Amino acid sequence: MGLLDIQKLSVSYDRKTILSDFNLAVAKGEKILIKGKSGIGKSTLFRMIMGFGKYDSGDISLEGISVDASNIWDIRKKVAYVSQDTDIAEGKVNDLVDEVFSFKANKSNNGRSDIEKILYELSLSPDILNKEYTKLSGGEKQRVVLVLALLSGKGIFLLDEVTAELDADLKQKVVDMFFDNPQWTVLAISHDREWESKAIKVIDFSCGVN
Numbered sequence: 001m002g003l004l005d006i007q008k009l010s011v012s013y014d015r016k017t018i019l020s021d022f023n024l025a026v027a028k029g030e031k032i033l034i035k036g037k038s039g040i041g042k043s044t045l046f047r048m049i050m051g052f053g054k055y056d057s058g059d060i061s062l063e064g065i066s067v068d069a070s071n072i073w074d075i076r077k078k079v080a081y082v083s084q085d086t087d088i089a090e091g092k093v094n095d096l097v098d099e100v101f102s103f104k105a106n107k108s109n110n111g112r113s114d115i116e117k118i119l120y121e122l123s124l125s126p127d128i129l130n131k132e133y134t135k136l137s138g139g140e141k142q143r144v145v146l147v148l149a150l151l152s153g154k155g156i157f158l159l160d161e162v163t164a165e166l167d168a169d170l171k172q173k174v175v176d177m178f179f180d181n182p183q184w185t186v187l188a189i190s191h192d193r194e195w196e197s198k199a200i201k202v203i204d205f206s207c208g209v210n
C-alpha cells in the first residue's frame with residue numbers, strides 16, 4: 001500500500017478521453033516529476049486527487065482509504081495543492097498568511113514563526129507581507145503561493161508548474177526546497193529541467209496515459 005494510490009483512473013470531458021485506466025502508487029517521501037505535452041491531462045490528475053471534478057471510473061486512496069465525497073476533506077487537510085493559476089486572491093500578502101492560519105487544520109502548526117525563514121529561502125523580502133497580492137509580479141506571486149503552501153504544515157504537495165515564472169537560480173532553490181526534505185511527498189508537474197534532475201521518478205504523460 002502506497003501513501004497515495006491511484007488505480008485505473010479514467011477521466012473524460014465531453015466524451016474525449018483524458019485519462020484511461022491510469023495507475024500510480026506514491027510512497028511516503030517520494031519525489032515525482034510529471035511531464036508531458038500541453039493539454040494531455042497532467043493538471044486533470046491533480047484536480048481529480050483534490051476532488052475538484054468527477055472521474056468516470058477508478059479509485060483514489062490516501063493511506064489505504066478510498067476517497068469519496070464524504071471524506072474528501074481528509075485529503076484536502078493533508079495535501080497542499082498549488083495550481084498553476086496564481087490569480088488566487090486579493091488583499092495584502094499578510095492577510096493571505098492570516099487566512100492559512102485561520103483554518104482549524106493549521107492551527108496546531110505554529111508555523112507563523114517560520115515565515116521569515118521561508119521568505120528568505122525564496123529570496124523574498126519581509127516587506128512583501130505588506131504589499132497587495134494583485135500588484136506583485138508573476139514570479140513574486142508564484143513564490144507567495146508557495147510560501148502559503150509551506151506554511152500550511154501539510155506533508156504532501158501537488159505542485160502544478162510552480163517554477164514557470166522564475167529565473168534559473170530560483171527554480172533550483174524551489175526544487176531543492178521541496179525535493180531535499182525527506183519527510184515530504186512531492187508530485188510536481190513541470191517542464192523545467194531542474195525538477196527532472198532531482199526527481200526519484202519521472203512520469204511522462206506523452207508516453208501514454210490514455
Ligand SMILES: Nc1ncnc2c1ncn2[C@@H]1O[C@H](COP(=O)(O)OP(=O)(O)OP(=O)(O)O)[C@@H](O)[C@H]1O
Nearest residue numbers: 013014018036037038039040041042043044045084
Ligand atoms: N473542466 C473541463 N471541461 C472540459 N475540458 C477540460 C476541462 N478541464 C480540462 N479540460 C481539457 O482536458 C485536457 C487536459 O487538460 P489539463 O489541464 O489536464 O492538461 P495539462 O496536461 O495539465 O496541460 P498544460 O501543460 O497546458 O497545463 C485539455 O484538452 C483541456 O482542455
